[in-house]
Amino acid sequence: MAATYQPRTMAKPEVYPEHEAYWDAAAEGKLLVKRCEACGEYHHYPRMFCPYCMSEKTKWEETKGTGTIYTYSVMRRGASPYAIAYVTLDEGPSMMTNIVDCDWDEIYIGQKVKTVFKQSGSQDDPGPYVPCFTPL
């Protein structure tokens, strides 16, 4: 059973106007999250309106790019296996991601991880870089 990360083609995300800063930062290896200036809460996925108080005063903040694995599953069916996961960022919110560049038999819930950016799309049709994680 293949348990080690192998590169795969990741579907390209659609870039909405309000998310350009997020994808631009990802291309530079930085993970941004939104924080609301009105209520102080971080949230993910990023919205223009805070999901906790509906304020429009949401601002991008650069994260440390570190977190812990909340849960994961190694998807063994399909063209190539991959490890889908939720990582809880040190800033607070959890995000869907993939665990990459490691042996999946060695990963576990609660493990410390850091961002690794992978380019979505294919060589002929490249898309934005997206935030994946690998064990620290």
Add this chain to the structure above:
Amino acid sequence: MSIKGKAYIAGAFEHPTRLAENKSTAVLHAECAKGALEDAGLSIEDVDGYFCAGDAPGGALSMVDYLGLNVRHVDSTDTGGSSYIVHVSHAAQAIAAGKCDVALITMAGRPRAAGRNGVKPKAASPNIPDVPFEVPFGPTAVNEYAMAAKRHMHEYGTTSEQLAWVKVAASHHAQYNPNARLQDVVNVDDVLHSPMISDPLHRLDCCVVSDGGGAVVVVSPEIAKSLKRPLVRVMGAGESPKGQMGGKDDFTYTGAVWSGRRAFDEAGVTPSDIKYASVYDSFTITVVMQLEDLGFCEKGEGGKFVSDGNLISGVGKLPINTDGGGLNNNHPTSRGGMTKVIEAVRQLRGEAHPKVQVKDCDIAMAHGTGGGLASRHGSATLIMERV
């Protein structure tokens, strides 16, 4: 306004097909509509309210036109596979408010004939706000439920053996259902030795892919009493969407914690009053989490609760999914809510297979969770009684 006692389920029909290679989805909807109306003893002219969800081709407008309906109330609420449980509740509300007297709810589809299954990543649908932040990572039905299972195991010590018991119970029931997609009885080892799809879920932890559908007819008390069918009365209902909460996710519980409470409160009963429950079994873990959230056992005790045949009719304390459920019988167009209502109606009427019929089945539940446990889902609970 409560819906308690304001509406009755007069007709129910499950399409016998599990593979519809030579029929369109619209035809399947029409066959289900006809079947449920015949079961009730009503005709298409009697229908004045129509309910459908995302599986209905062209939505309510196309279906009303296609079926030749003349309705004064339409509702195309979609909460994924639980939609049809919600529809019964909404139909009861509409009837109670005088908006219609005979509500027809249809669902049908043909994913199997079309070659679709639950392991292919979701398509990158445009305009949906969450999709760009998820679709690159390959979420599918099975790996979302697998992630919920993994976390539930981590927090509560739930085991793969315990999950397997849900499938074992389903297979025991399905052996008596000649239409069931899978009819062989399996044991815990069979489940554990089936191929791993998305850990910790094996192939036999997953529901079947099937074509077909079903329909139910919900009517006013006056009409119900004029018909010749056993009386199945709506007692209470609840519906609850649950999402990622801006990143404060907790995938160890479902919206059933809210929908169940609302339904029990409205019905004025408790879990110990439920003689039979249809509980959406998209995957084995779904049943474990929902039974906890509905209050049939303490949170974290679901694995223990489902073990040792406790869900098998005639053996355990809480018979569920006596048709074989989504795991063995049918999961038409990957939406399990309709068949959940139908089997509960069969049980209340005393029309389930004699081998699985629950004795003195006077109060039953149909509960569903549509969507993804590890992203967004819609839970719906319906409590009914035989009068």
